[in-house]
Amino acid sequence: MSILAIGTVAFDVIETPFKSAEQVLGGSATYITLAARYFTDPVRLVAVVGNDFPESYINILRDQGVDLGGLEVDAEGKTFAWGGRYHYDLNQRDTLYTHLNVLETFDPVVPEAYRKSRVVCLGNLDPDIQRRVLDQMDGPELVVCDTMNFWIENTPQSLRMLLKRIDCLIINDSEARELAEEPNLIVAARLIRAMGPRVLVIKKGEHGAMLFIDDVVFVAPAYPLEDIQDPTGAGDVFMGGFAGYIAREEHINTEALKRAVIYGSAMASFSVERFGPDRLLDLTEEEINTRLDAFRDLSTIPTIVPLVGITP
């Protein structure tokens, strides 16, 4: 079923201990849609690029089955550009620069044919822009949203207004602690859900992810990877796998959301295996299914016989 994703389509400069490159195809909407398209169709992208965005990159997205009817080309400006340098351990990175370029004047227009999309994915962007997209939608069944510390710190009021209108927030653990102003992640989850979203997913990188819905907590492991090449976009890929899978499910309930967390985790684990979005371009059905089995093996607790007669 249909999914719409808004976010950035970008030129990334990525420096890792293993490889560095410029003009890498990147951005939250790119990673979200490249992951989501494995699960559902159509996958609709709403974003803006500049006059310097090459036809070859547009073809990559189109060849992967992404619907580009909402990709605006701003003839007056340059494509959003981000540069990051990863430390030796790949867990930390420095942002080298962020050039907003065409994003500075971006006022998203959701094409008429997109307004009834079942799932809406609000990739990391100014919360004002995220809300303007929601204003144009016609009763989506699930609104999934990402944000980051920059918006938590600089546009808290706008973010709070947005949180009241979304169903599911997906953020990482440091962002959750910062948003809730609370170090205990379980307390933070409760406080954040009181701000609006019924569903909360907290991503913890190498420590997996947690899902909170109603009174349920679900803990998903991370796939144990010895060889991580490039973490760029992993959070967006998680969101794309999560939301794409949800769009595929007939009923969006707790069990479906748990499965979606595993699919999101699996897609993220693939993404970091190669540089930029490369790994997302040639995944097979068999590879995804095999990794799902691996997630089950990782976390399945063997049968336990309850203790009897142990109290002295």
Next chain:
Amino acid sequence: MSILAIGTVAFDVIETPFKSAEQVLGGSATYITLAARYFTDPVRLVAVVGNDFPESYINILRDQGVDLGGLEVDAEGKTFAWGGRYHYDLNQRDTLYTHLNVLETFDPVVPEAYRKSRVVCLGNLDPDIQRRVLDQMDGPELVVCDTMNFWIENTPQSLRMLLKRIDCLIINDSEARELAEEPNLIVAARLIRAMGPRVLVIKKGEHGAMLFIDDVVFVAPAYPLEDIQDPTGAGDVFMGGFAGYIAREEHINTEALKRAVIYGSAMASFSVERFGPDRLLDLTEEEINTRLDAFRDLSTIPTIVPLVGITP
């Protein structure tokens, strides 16, 4: 079946944001045995205390069913004492002081009746002392060992000799990275197991625990706690629950070790709910069994139908 634990029996000074107290019953051997005794019998303790150690503390351990035939009272000295102050978020603490006292001259003697113990638990201590205990044992089926950054940094040679003689190392994630000199935890796990132990458990606090054995990785969640009162001893309690449960199992295999990780995690989750070792003194069978069910609910992945026909 039988388990022997060596470690410290201590006076702790604990300062948390909620409560502070002096002369709290503590030490690795205390926490290990108080947890292990829920699972197996006998639970044998080998440790030393000083002339200041009160009869009432001895009675606490004895009343909980801990076999104290190996508890030496050194009439010449004072009991090992440790003081710690927790930060507001309880994830970090400062050590206020460590007075070795009677530990400085401790030369453990394993009573004859203890030498055939099935499982040996080497609580955190000087690796030389841990090895002198192993020298006195008569073919234990499983040797479980803890250590800490102090020994990794200050007695690396002695620790390396010890690692060749143990079956299972239980350490936290920062210790694992330091011991292996490797930031990637999965790579670190491989390097550490190449140092000797066939089984490795890495504790990650609020992020759960990981078990490595042969080609198997098992990821256990942490129990989601909103209200943590005192983390003191949680790692030792994990070890006590883990090793105590293993001593109870007929066959020590991969499935049994996975179950043991869950029991260790469950016991640690209880321990932090109250101050010092208090929570370990009145646990019931029903509470433990209920928490085990909660761990299963936390991490069970719903049935997933493999994807078919997704590749464009």
